[in-house]
Amino acid sequence: MDHFTYRDGILHAEDVPLPAIAEAVGTPAYVYSTATLTRHFRVFEDALAGLDHLICYSVKANSNLAVLRLLGSLGAGMDVVSGGEYRRARAAGIPGERIVFSGVGKTRDEMALALRDGIRQFNVESEPELLALSETASALGLTAPIALRVNPDVDARTHVKIATGKSENKFGIPLARARAVYAEAAALPGIAVVGVDVHIGSQLTDLAPFEAAFTRVADLVRDLRADGHAIARVDLGGGLGIPYRRANEAPPLPFDYGEVIRRTVGPLGCEIEIEPGRLIAGNAGLLLTRVIWLKHGEGRDFLIVDAAMNDLVRPAMYDAWHDIVPVAEPAPGAEMPLVDVVGPVCETGDTFARGRPLPPLGEGDLVAFRSAGAYGAVMASEYNSRPLVPEVLVNGDHFDVVRARPSFDEMLKRDSIPSWIPEIP
């Protein structure tokens, strides 16, 4: 459930009509709902109620400081995958002891940053990383709490580009090597083994791969304890999918995901960490865009909107589907001609949807791409020299710009022309 609904024929974000945001901020713009973010976080809290747990929101899904502060204020920890995300989480006020650091290629500088400023745990993905972390922590006279991310060789049955739990993926340490690497970790200076970590992929629409992976993790924890390691935590990653096509998709509910956790790793008595991103932020945001015009092509019509693949890359990158809805509610039984919805970027890949039924729309009409709160703004670029898309957070009947649209001057000022290049005659 989210808080984007039609009221009196106009799509609202909570109590704010979307045309008011378009008027004040311009388009394209991302619009997030505080009530929806809050609700999605609490759904996970409820799913894990009674278990010792920490929900470490995956910053990569939506890293706006306001979103991080909001979730942090509700009690969230954070999962970061770069020094930049770590800085964001800290800048939002998240204490270091609530931040886990994931990622397959952490640099020594990133390790030192987190070690100095406070970290709950590093999720270590390889032996070279383990050695580098041991050296970095020892040089600083500090100890790095670690979990090893294991690769359980489970097929997440999701898009190939966001599956991470098969042995051919770059992530994690093969299960078969895990016990040996734990033994190595326990003997290293500057390292304290605290847990086991796994993350098998994103946008999973089936619980069976989670069950398989968590069962393997539970078996490993028993083996590691038998080997003498004090495993106090399991980090189960993120990955629970969301309905992008509201009409015909019903991915598993967080409650049922919680039941899988209880069944598999619950009996271990470990503190449980999860790292959801998409489920918290995805349906809490939409991308608001304005129609530039309708172009009649040879046998198809193109609805050209002012958002483009640089603002929302998921359709171009993953062939992803986003429900696209007009801000003015169509009358019941209204004519719904099929259109291709495209952006202005000079690539055929800048296509959001083909043959989508939409009411007749023309220049100036507002349209919303739903389910765009996760992996939307964070993946935006300035391709085609289009300024980064702004972000707006709605709370009840008011809204705040939580990232302003940069001016063209700001964009141009970041470049510089060396003096040896002559002036244009």
Ligand code: PLP
């Ligand atoms: N944790 C890690 C290590 C990830 O790589 C990801 C994303 O793939 C997540 C958590 C969040 O996944 P999702 O947004 O699908 O919940």
